[in-house]
Amino acid sequence: MxxxxxxxxxxxxxxxxxxxxxxxxxxxxxxxxxxxxxxxxxxxxxxxxxxxxxxxxxxxxxxxxxxxxxxxxxxxxxxxxxxxxxxxxxxxxxxxxxxxxxxxxxxxxxxxxxxTWHSRYAPAVEPAREWLATRRIRSVHINWKEDVRVWHPGQAWIWEPGGLGVFDPGINALSILTRILPKSVFVTAAELAFPANRQAPIAANLTLTDIGDTPITAEFDFRQTGPQSWDIVVETDQGRMSLSRGGRVMAVDGKIISEAPDEEYRELYRRFVVLAATGASDVDLAPLRLVADSFLLGERTIVEPFMD
Incomplete structure (x- = not known):
């Protein structure tokens, strides 16, 4: 071939x-x-x-x-x-x-x-999905905060309409969320913080749920300095499951269950090669729908200007 x-x-x-x-x-x-x-x-x-x-x-x-x-x-x-x-x-x-x-x-x-949703291919995401499939989920919290000056230096497009602002990294968390939870989720409320000189949010707090009214919250912020936070914590009837480092490490009640090196993009291209061999497509829009609904439902506040 x-x-x-x-x-x-x-x-x-x-x-x-x-x-x-x-x-x-x-x-x-x-x-x-x-x-x-x-x-x-x-x-x-x-x-x-x-x-x-x-x-x-x-x-x-x-x-x-x-x-x-x-x-x-x-x-x-x-x-x-x-x-x-x-x-x-x-x-x-x-x-x-x-x-x-x-x-x-x-x-x-x-x-x-x-x-593509590269964060879904982080090594601990599938083990987390499999573990949660047999547990009753009580609540979920996402803490996804990073320094935009480190990860998007000088990238003006991210602040323009369609650039998503803090949802550019936040959608990574939502892509993991929609993969690991057994039920579809939807947004019920959102708070969006827009810099006075920008067209996209620099921070966002979301409230979500599923058909069973599971409480789900998410905090996104582009102003994080020092250690970066890419964490999801799920409380269940059989303990607390956490995904950290963007889905690379899974732990249950503090004990590491799965940890492996990052090969997210290699996995994307392996998948692309397989799909292209038959002309099949893979287009899951669930994470993008959650972002779109956050903008529809979002209560907007204006915060201090952002200078790159």
Missing amino acids: TDLRIAIVGFGKIARDQHVGAIAATAGAALAAVASRNASLSNLPHFATIEELLHKGPPIDAVSLCTPPQVRRAQAAAALAAGKHVMLEKPPGTGVAELDPLIAMAADAKRTLFA
């Missing part, structure tokens, strides 16, 4: 830090080109735009879209129309409804559309 020839579109920090190495480590995948206005990779064909890549580039089978979400829909549509498989970095778009035409295009073309 020949390798899936992949072009990365959008070559920012996450593409350099995660995608390049993950493709190199994935059997059946090969990085064939880069499309980016501002960056390139030595020894690889480079193009300024996806249009130039598709018309003038080397033969490719797939594109991995690592551009800001505001432009991904049009890029995905162009790639699917050209007969390419498409991987979407998270979030898959700026709205929920814009994904429906892409799903239909992929099905018609028998090409893969893969909306």
Whole structure:
């Protein structure tokens, strides 16, 4: 079987830090080109735009879209129309409804559309899901706080409409939540803090539940300094289960049950190779729906301006 020839579109920090190495480590995948206005990779064909890549580039089978979400829909549509498989970095778009035409295009073309949630592939997430499946859940709390200046330095798009602000990392927590809980969850209330000079929130507190009225709360904040917090705590009838370090460590009543190195992006590309072999798609919009509902229900407050 020949390798899936992949072009990365959008070559920012996450593409350099995660995608390049993950493709190199994935059997059946090969990085064939880069499309980016501002960056390139030595020894690889480079193009300024996806249009130039598709018309003038080397033969490719797939594109991995690592551009800001505001432009991904049009890029995905162009790639699917050209007969390419498409991987979407998270979030898959700026709205929920814009994904429906892409799903239909992929099905018609028998090409893969893969909306990725990399945090679901953290090593302790599946053990947590399996453990919770046989317990009665009493409550859930998410504490997801990080320093935007460390993780998104100079990335102005994240503060623009569609950039999601603090929900860019927060959606990672929601992607884990919707994977590990046995019942679907929904938002009942939200408090959103918007810097006076920005169009997206810098912090958010959410109240959620499921059909059984399980209390679920989440705290997201982009202003965290010092140690970063990526934790989910679930109280059950058989003890307290915690996921920490973004889903890499699972513990029950303080005892570590599962811990492993981070291979989230390698797992994404392994999944992409399998999907592309048959043209199957994987598009779960549950995390994005929760973010959209948070904006719909959110009570907004204005806080001090944010200066990068």
